[in-house]
Amino acid sequence: MQHGKYRFIAGFLVVPLAIYGVFVVSPFVQAIYYSFTNWTGLSSKFKMTGLKNYQRLWDDELFWKALGHNLLLLLVLPLVTLGLGLFFAFMLNVGGRRRKNAAVAGVRGSGFYKIVYFFPQVLSIAIVALLFKFAYNPNSGAINSFLDAIGLGSLHPDWLGDPDLALWCVTAVMVWSNVGFYVVLFSAGMSAIPKDFYEAALLDGANRVQTFFRITLPLLWDTVQTGWVYMGIMALDGFAVVQIMMDGPGPDYSTEVLTYYLYTKAFTDGQAGYATALGVALLIVTMVFAGIVMKLGRRERLEY
Amino acid sequence: MGSTSEFSRRDLIKRAAALGLVAVPAMSALSACASGGDDDDAKPDKPAGGGGGAGEMKPLKVNASAPLDVVIFDGGFGQQYAKDAEAEYKKAYPQAEIKHTGTQDIAPQIQPRFNGGTPPDLIDNSGAKQMDLGTLVGLKQLTDLNALLDAPSLDDPKKKVRDTLRPGVVEMGQFDGDEVWVFYYAYTVYGVWYSKTNLEKLDAQYPETWDEMLKLCEKAKKKGIAGWTYAGQHPYYIPFSLYPFIAKIGGTEVLDRIDNLEPDAWKHPAVKAAFEAYYELYKKGYILRGTAGLDHIQSQTAWNEGKALFIPNGSWVENESKKMTPKDFRMAVGAPSSLDKSDKMPFGTLWASGGEPFIVPKNAKNAQGGMELLRIMLGKKSTQNFIKAVSSLTSLNGGTEGLTLPPGLASSQEALTKAGRNVVNPRLQDWYVSLQKEKIGKAALGLMMDGRLTPDEAIKKIQKYTDDTRKDDSVKKYKHK
Numbered sequence: 022m023q024h025g026k027y028r029f030i031a032g033f034l035v036v037p038l039a040i041y042g043v044f045v046v047s048p049f050v051q052a053i054y055y056s057f058t059n060w061t062g063l064s065s066k067f068k069m070t071g072l073k074n075y076q077r078l079w080d081d082e083l084f085w086k087a088l089g090h091n092l093l094l095l096l097v098l099p100l101v102t103l104g105l106g107l108f109f110a111f112m113l114n115v116g117g118r119r120r121k122n123a124a125v126a127g128v129r130g131s132g133f134y135k136i137v138y139f140f141p142q143v144l145s146i147a148i149v150a151l152l153f154k155f156a157y158n159p160n161s162g163a164i165n166s167f168l169d170a171i172g173l174g175s176l177h178p179d180w181l182g183d184p185d186l187a188l189w190c191v192t193a194v195m196v197w198s199n200v201g202f203y204v205v206l207f208s209a210g211m212s213a214i215p216k217d218f219y220e221a222a223l224l225d226g227a228n229r230v231q232t233f234f235r236i237t238l239p240l241l242w243d244t245v246q247t248g249w250v251y252m253g254i255m256a257l258d259g260f261a262v263v264q265i266m267m268d269g270p271g272p273d274y275s276t277e278v279l280t281y282y283l284y285t286k287a288f289t290d291g292q293a294g295y296a297t298a299l300g301v302a303l304l305i306v307t308m309v310f311a312g313i314v315m316k317l318g319r320r321e322r323l324e325y
Numbered sequence: 326m327g328s329t330s331e332f333s334r335r336d337l338i339k340r341a342a343a344l345g346l347v348a349v350p351a352m353s354a355l356s357a358c359a360s361g362g363d364d365d366d367a368k369p370d371k372p373a374g375g376g377g378g379a380g381e382m383k384p385l386k387v388n389a390s391a392p393l394d395v396v397i398f399d400g401g402f403g404q405q406y407a408k409d410a411e412a413e414y415k416k417a418y419p420q421a422e423i424k425h426t427g428t429q430d431i432a433p434q435i436q437p438r439f440n441g442g443t444p445p446d447l448i449d450n451s452g453a454k455q456m457d458l459g460t461l462v463g464l465k466q467l468t469d470l471n472a473l474l475d476a477p478s479l480d481d482p483k484k485k486v487r488d489t490l491r492p493g494v495v496e497m498g499q500f501d502g503d504e505v506w507v508f509y510y511a512y513t514v515y516g517v518w519y520s521k522t523n524l525e526k527l528d529a530q531y532p533e534t535w536d537e538m539l540k541l542c543e544k545a546k547k548k549g550i551a552g553w554t555y556a557g558q559h560p561y562y563i564p565f566s567l568y569p570f571i572a573k574i575g576g577t578e579v580l581d582r583i584d585n586l587e588p589d590a591w592k593h594p595a596v597k598a599a600f601e602a603y604y605e606l607y608k609k610g611y612i613l614r615g616t617a618g619l620d621h622i623q624s625q626t627a628w629n630e631g632k633a634l635f636i637p638n639g640s641w642v643e644n645e646s647k648k649m650t651p652k653d654f655r656m657a658v659g660a661p662s663s664l665d666k667s668d669k670m671p672f673g674t675l676w677a678s679g680g681e682p683f684i685v686p687k688n689a690k691n692a693q694g695g696m697e698l699l700r701i702m703l704g705k706k707s708t709q710n711f712i713k714a715v716s717s718l719t720s721l722n723g724g725t726e727g728l729t730l731p732p733g734l735a736s737s738q739e740a741l742t743k744a745g746r747n748v749v750n751p752r753l754q755d756w757y758v759s760l761q762k763e764k765i766g767k768a769a770l771g772l773m774m775d776g777r778l779t780p781d782e783a784i785k786k787i788q789k790y791t792d793d794t795r796k797d798d799s800v801k802k803y804k805h806k
Binding site: 061062063064065066077154157158159160161165177178179180181182183184267268269270271272273274285288289290291292295 | 432433436439440441442453454455456457459460461464466557558559560613614615616617618619620623627632758759762763767768771772775777799800
């Protein structure tokens, strides 16, 4: 019987595994192979150059600058996005005033807020980036108009034109467009936590901050961890926002990120071999990041 | 002094023409090779014929029934002009099926087709995502267009296509040898763009000297109008007026040395003088507030709204900002003002050159057809259609007779006439794209015009980027002849 079972399972797995092999694994292998060549991307002729691309990468100032920006995003983006997501979700589900017959409740109008938060998620990132590009227009954009209106017109930042601000402007847009998803995700997680826990804590005299750190966060840890990995991958990408809002690496390469640099090398400089080497570097960084998060985040699982 | 390169350019035309005569047999062999290529399924070239009126010339021996695959950059000029020319092609070769693709994503869409060996027959390789021409040439991926240039022109069979073009256009398409790999269809006039109406409101004329420029900006400032704005997010628009300014001060050889990536090319006193003049615009507060954060459309809009008087731009701006431009704007282009009396070139010195690079891939199935379409596009009918539709000049010399030109285009025409032989053509933006756009533009000039770098710091930075590019063996190098 056992044999038959395995054959049965294998029969179902063969097709998906083959598809996975052809469309997911083989491009990776191919990319790694191309990273050892001087392929231009414009003709199918190329030569093996060994580790030359990687040597060049090591000495490439711009690569390090782009990587630095990615790592900065990697720290800031998940922290801010997930922090805000957790805070909003907590307020929507647990943070409200106590009402009759309910141990915990969200702030008033929480159903409406949930929709508002989720709204950016249904917009394509292209639309979001374009929208913010207009909002950041120093002269007629919404943000500076708002500053004018509240009497801070003299500040008048150039936003996307300012090398010290540009990367933060991009980060803000990425946070804005992602927070809603995590509010909904964490809300779902929180509603699965039994209400008795909160009741007990409240009877013991715990305040909102304590219930959050002692009950909500620990019980939500798995979800947070998954969110962290997802957000990290977003931070390592960031291509669409940079491409649309900055149309390039920004003033003084202030918003250069690995994906955009890779794209430039592959499609404007005709150095596809070097671009694949960049891609391999990006792959390594992503794997290291995922590994670290998984290792650090391992905790005992609570069952309830 | 400044006209030396102009002479050599003229010599070049003669030389190229002579070579063309000698090379006709070789050329036809080459082009046969191009259409045959290494594809097995390419049909043998049949002699011309098939459809079309009898007695019509088919000098390029186009296979009348071969399909034609055209890709057009759908940017400032749109794609209608190409569709109209394709209709003409269809008239001449009714059996040919024409596949037209309009896109802004040239490289991502077309590059894989090159790589796979099935490129289109004619490509307008333009826009922010154009493919690197130097690389395409270096890899021998393009068809030599001398066959087209030596074919009789559409309107006057006694003249070759080559002899109907504006000066400098053919040479722009050459790289190392005499082959012409790229054909620039549009003809762009770069410079300082302004509104005659807005200057009149200030009782002013276009300033011919830098002192007048500063005075006019001061006057405008008092009325709450900025002197200048520019595409802050794309500061590589600043060179459109800055480079000819440098040439005017120090002669064209300064620009040639910059194009040749020579050591210390940027340390020439003319460069410093020009940078300092522009930096003064920032220091005196003559630049529209917030300019550094504007992209090209936003800065053009601010300029159209009269918030700033001047903007460095190219002649496509008239078509691109058509919807924004007030009716009585009277758009015009000015050549760089004179810095002082010791300028090497006279007032009127201008940057003008071919735009919209068209290429015929070497492995194209119907390369002859691609060239034939270009020949049709260079006929009077298509040219006038282009001029009327997108208000830009074409590489065909003239073609504007009998047309009422929109103000910006008329002014470009005038500026060209006034410049005469003093037309410069810096090649940095075609030869070294990322050096020009991201390094010189975004990482130096943009910062300088925003007061974050002094002219000296900017020059130092640019020189270092130039040196890096010279030493980078993954970038193909070109030189002025």
